[in-house]
Amino acid sequence: MAYSNEIYNKAKRILEKRHDAAVMEADIRSAQIREEIPEINKIQAGLQQVGLEISQLFFYKQNTDEKVAELRARSEALVEERSRLLKANGYRENAMKPQFVCEMCEDKGFINGRMCTCHKQLLKDLMRKEVSRFAPLDKCTFDNFVLDYYSEQPMENAIIPRQRAEKIFDTCRKYAQNFSLNSKNLIFFGGAGLGKTHLSLAIANVVINKGFNVCYGTSQNICDDLQSEQFGRTDNINYTKNQVLGCDLLVLDDLGTEIDNQYSIATVYNIVNSRLLAGRPTIISTNYIFSKLEEKYDKRITSRLTGEYVPFYFIGNDIRNL
Template identity: 40%
Template sequence: MRTKQELYQAALRTVALRRQTARANAEDARLEAEAAIPALRHAEDEVRVRGIRCALAGAAGKDRTEAAAALSKARQELTALLAASGRPADALEPKFTCKLCQDTGSVQGRTCTCVHKLMQGLRREEIEALSSLSISSFDTMELRYYPNTMDEKLGEPVRTYMGGLLEDLRSYAEEFDHNSESLMLFGNAGLGKTHAALAIAGIVLQKDFDVIYVSSPDFFGKLENARFDSSEDAETLLRTASAADLLILDDLGTEFVTPYFITTFYSLLNNRLGAGLPTIVTTNIADGSLLEKRYTEKISSRLSSFVPCLFAGEDIRGLKAAE
C-alpha cells in the first residue's frame, strides 16, 4: 500500500518519462527530415530567427505587424517543404501524451489532470493485485442468483430487496464525496458483499478520490509484523489507511484478535470518524452483540454508527459452481 505522496511521485516520474520520450522522438524525426530535405534546416532557422525578432518587437512595445508577417511567411515556407515530402505541418513537433500540460504535469501552477489519472490507475492496479476489482462492477452482479421468494423478515422477495440495495449502493458510489456516510455490508458468506464494495471502489476512483482496499486479516497482520520488521513501517501503513478518501476494510471478523489489533483497529476507526472520512466494512458477523464481544464495546459503538446494509439470499459461489 503506497501513500498518496508516493503515488504522486510515481505519476510524476511517468509524466517526465513521457515528455523525455516525446522530445527524443521529435529530435529523431527532425534529423531524418533534415537528411531527406536539404532546405529544411534553413527554413527552420528562418522560423526561429523571425520568431525571436517578433518577440523582441513586442517586448520593446514596437509595432509587430512587419515582424509577425515575416514570421508567418517563414512558417508557411517550412510547412510547404514538409508537405512536399509527405509530412504533416507538425512533423517536427514533440507528440506529447497530454495536450493540456505537454507532459510537464502542471498547468498554471496546478497539478494537471493527467497526473491525477495516473495516480488513479496506480491505485487501481494496487487494488487489483489484492482483489478482483477488474471484474467487479454493479453490472456484473446478476440478480438471478438471488431467490425470487418472499422473505418474511424483509417483507418482500429477496431478489426485489437485493435489487433495491444494489441500486442504493450504486447511487452511493456515484454521489460519493467526503460527506458520504460509512457503510457496513453484512450477511452470510458468498452473497456479493466484497463484489459490491469493489464496484463502489471502481466508481469512486473514477471520481478522482483516493480509495484504499485492504483485507482485514492481511492488513492487520502486516501491521503486527511491522512491529518486528524494520523494512515495514506500521505507523506509515496506519496513517495511509487513516487518511484515504475511502477505506474499504474487507472480511472483518476473519483476523486474529490480539490486544495490539484491538488498539490499532480502535485507532483507525477513531481517526477516520474524527476526520469525517467514509469507511466501508464487509463482514459475515450479523449480530451486534457478537461484534461487541469480539471487538469491545468502544469499537462496537463506533461500528454502530455505520449504515447497515444487509445482504440476503443463498451462497452465490455455490450456485455458480453448480451450473
C-alpha cells in the same frame, strides 16, 4: 481529495518520461528530416532569426505594432513553406514538433499552474491500479452485479432475497454516485458469497473515478501490515498507518478474520475510531452476525459500529455456487 505521495510521485515520473521521450523522438526525427530535405535547414535558421529579432524588440522596448506584425508575417510564411516541403516528402506538417500524449500541457501535467485533465486521469488510473493489486476491481462493478442469482422465494422470516438485494444495490449505487468526504459509514453483514465484496468494490470503482483516494484491504492483511510497521518491519508491507487512516474512503473487508489477539483488536479500534474522529468514510464487510462481533470485540468497537455505521443485511445462498 489527496492521494498518497507515492501515487503523486509515480504520476510525476510517468509525465516526465512521456515529455522527455516525445522531445527526444522529435530531435531524432528532425535530424533525419534536415538531412533528407536540406531546404528545411534554411527555414529553421530563418525561424530562429525571427525569434531573436522579436526578443530584441521586447528587450529594448522597440516593439512597435508594425514591426511585430512584419516579423510574425515572416514567421508564418516560413512555417507555411516548411509544411509544404514536409507534406511533399511524405511527412506530417508538424513532424518536427514533439508528439506529446497531451498537447494541452505538453505532458508537463500543469497548465498555468493548474493540474491538467490528463494529470488528473493519470492519478485515477494509478489509484485504480493500486487497488487492483488486492482486489478484482474491474470485475466488480454495478453493471455486472447480477440480481438474478438471488432467490425470489420468501425465506422463513418472509424476507425475499431478491427484493433485499435490489434495495441494497440501489442504495449502494446512489451512495457511490453522491459520494463525498461527508458520506456516511456503511457496514455489510451476511454470509460468504452474497455480494458484499462485489458491492464494496463497485462503490470503490465509482469513487475512484470521481478522483478520491481509496484504500481496499482485508482486515487480516491490514492488521498484519500495521503490526509489522509498528515494529519496524516495513520491507514487504502493502499498507501503512498513514494510508489506512488518511485515505478518503477505506474499504475494510472481512472484519473478524484477523488474528484474534489484543494487538489486532487494538488496531481495529484505532482504525474505526481514528477515521470517525477525522470524519473519513469507511465501508466494512463481515461474515459475522452482530452478536458474534460483540463476542470478539469490546464495546469500544461495537458501540461505534452500531452508532456510527449504516447496517445492511445480505441474505440468501452463496451466489458463487449458482
